[in-house]
Every structure is written in structure tokens, then in C-alpha cells.
Amino acid sequence: MTVTDQQHATHLLRLARDGDAESLECLLSSYIGYLKVLSHSQLDPRVRVRLSASDLVQESLLEAHRDFQKFAGTTTAEFTGWLRQILVHNAARAVETHLLAAKRDHRREHSLDTLRRAADESHARLDSMTAVHRRGPASEAEHQDDLTVLSNAIEKLSPEYRDVIVLRHVEGLAFAEIAVRMNRSSGAARMLWMRAIEKLRDAMSDESGVQ
Template identity: 60%
Template sequence: MLNETKLDAASERLRRAIQGDRESLETLLPSYIGYLKVLSRTQLDKRIQHRVSPSDLVQETLLEAHRDFAKFQGTTIEEFTGWLRRILVHNLAQAVGTHMLAAKRDVRREQVIENFSGAIDRSHLRLSALLFDRRRTPASEADHQESLTRMANALETLPSDYRQVIVLRHLDGLPFRLVAERMQRTPGAARMLWLRAIEQLRLTMAINS
């Protein structure tokens, strides 16, 4: 677990940003790069990845969050994280509307937004499950949120096959049989890769804590 100073850091930056400290906002937003990129990877259609990348979506999301921060109505890190997810959902829907849907203003676009919103929230919950601690109480939710962003940032530093197996297994929620098919490995090899990836993720988080 993070120590008390780190536990309060993100919440303090958010509090100061709400009070008008732009420097605090500019420090807070980059800490979400890995988190938003991980979520983007789970939802960005492979048919348009040559036109728009997870990095593009994250950059646009953070730019919009910086520009529109005055519209944020919450006060907690959990609410801020949810607000960033909603911006990401709209950017994902915009990418699909631009590159895949002929009519951007029809019912299909509304359905795309609804589907993305549900899928992103499920991925968030699955990512959170990697940090699940039975001793965690509501009072430590801010700590959990900050640990979540640290873990996502660590995940982004892993070798691509390690990152992919964790995303497929945990964020997409696939059984090892389907993970193996996606990665063109045997189920046994996929499981061993997953074990090594999880260990490397834990080690990376420990080094960066």
C-alpha cells in the first residue's frame, strides 16, 4: 500500500486545481496517461488503429480535460477519474463515427456511446480487481484510485506480449483458451506468459512505489 503522503497527493492536487491552481492540474493530468491508454487499448477497433491510436485518444482526452476543467462538478479523485472516462468515451465514439459510421448523428452513434460507456466501466472495474484488498475501506478509496493509475502506468512499460496477455485476461475478461487463440499460443503457454507478466507487473510497481 502507498504511504500516507502518497495516499493524499492526488486528492491534494485535485483540491488545489479546483481552487484555481493550474500547475496542480498540469501535474495531475499526466498521471492518468497510462490508465487512459490501457482503457483505450481495450476498446479501439483494430480496423481504425492505423488511423487513430490509443496515444492519440489519450492526448485528445487530456487536452479536453485541461480545457474544460471548469465544467468538472465533482470534488473527489473517484469523480475526477470517472469524468476523464466519460471524455474518453466520447472521443472513442468520435473516432468510430469519423472512420466507421457514415451517419454520425443517427441512433447508431448514441448506441456506440452507450456501448463504449458500459465497456469502459467494466474494464475499469476489472483493472481495479487486480488491486482488490479485502482490508480496503471506503476511507482508503483515494489510495485505491492512485494505486490504480500507478498500476496502469506500470502496465504500459511492460513488454508488449506481457501487456497484451494481462489486458486480454483481466480487462477483456477472456478465458485462457481465448487468450491463447488471440496470441497464437497454446493455453499452457498463455497461462505461463500470464504468470510471468503478473510477476513483472508487481515487480515494476514495487520498484516505482
């Protein structure tokens, strides 16, 4: 079951809140791409050797499924924020587990606050990218659909194209910083980004056709 024009996230959320298990499964599945894009910027590089973005997303979705009754919101914006906070907590726990060992001090809370701010900022940047492709004002359902299409399209790119898009548009890095992260010259990083943008447009067209 996938999200179609007749099955916007808003509709699925309403059905899920009414106890429809299939709608909840479909709703959570529609957020896989979005959570994966955010997780690429959430995971410390030193943690990625032990926990992949897919693992973090899967863990977060399982937790969201288990605790869905605790979700008190009514809109997809609130639901998106709720999922983002679950992702942040799991990312912080991964940092604590793999980097801080058993030490429990102020660093954990600092890490959680840092990750929370980073996730909110990443979401805002990702959200702003949808406006570029939007021709007019969007309803809440259309807005979430745009975010889903964009996230899924990014995830379908090759790793190097996906990484440069995430670094530039999700983490908000300058090309000089991207060059260092990707072990390229600044000019090469810019050229890679330009090619990635073209591929992303193609991927979004394909994804929109599916949606």
C-alpha cells in the first residue's frame, strides 16, 4: 500500500488515529525517505561504522509504531515533528552508546540539544526546497506530499549525488566545506552538485508520477 492522490498523509493520519492499522503502516512507510535524509546529517561519522542511517530509521519507525497512541497531535506537521524527535533521541542514544561508553554527564544533554536543533534546521532547509518546485500555495496534504516526493527522490540518487545534496541543502554547508567532507576541490564539489541537482529534478519527476 502506497500513498496516492486519494491517500494523502492527512487522510492516513486521521484513519490511523481512528485505529486503522493498515493506514498507520502506510503512513509510517511514507516517511522512510524523509527520515533517511535527515539521518544522514544526524549520525556522527564515527557512529556510522556501527549504525547505518537505515538502521536508525528502522528503529525510529518501530518505536513510532509502538508508541503511536502517545502521539497527541492532529496534523501531519505535528506528526512529522513527533517522528523527527524520535529520530533525534535515537541518534543521541547512539552517540552515547558508541562514543561516550557508560559515562553519563552533561554531554548527553548537550548532544541531544545539538541534534534537536540540527534536525529542526535540516527540516527547515529541506522544507524550503519543496517551495522551489511548488507553483502556488499548497494545502497541508499537498505540502507533506511535496516533502515526501523530494525526500524519496534524494534517497534514489547515487550515494555521491545524495551526499552532496544533503551536505548543501540539508546541512547547509558552503562548497568549501563540502569539498573537505567529500575529499574534492571546491570546484569539483560545485560541479558534482550541479549534476546532482539535474539528477534530482529527473528523480522528482519520476517520483511525482508514482505519487
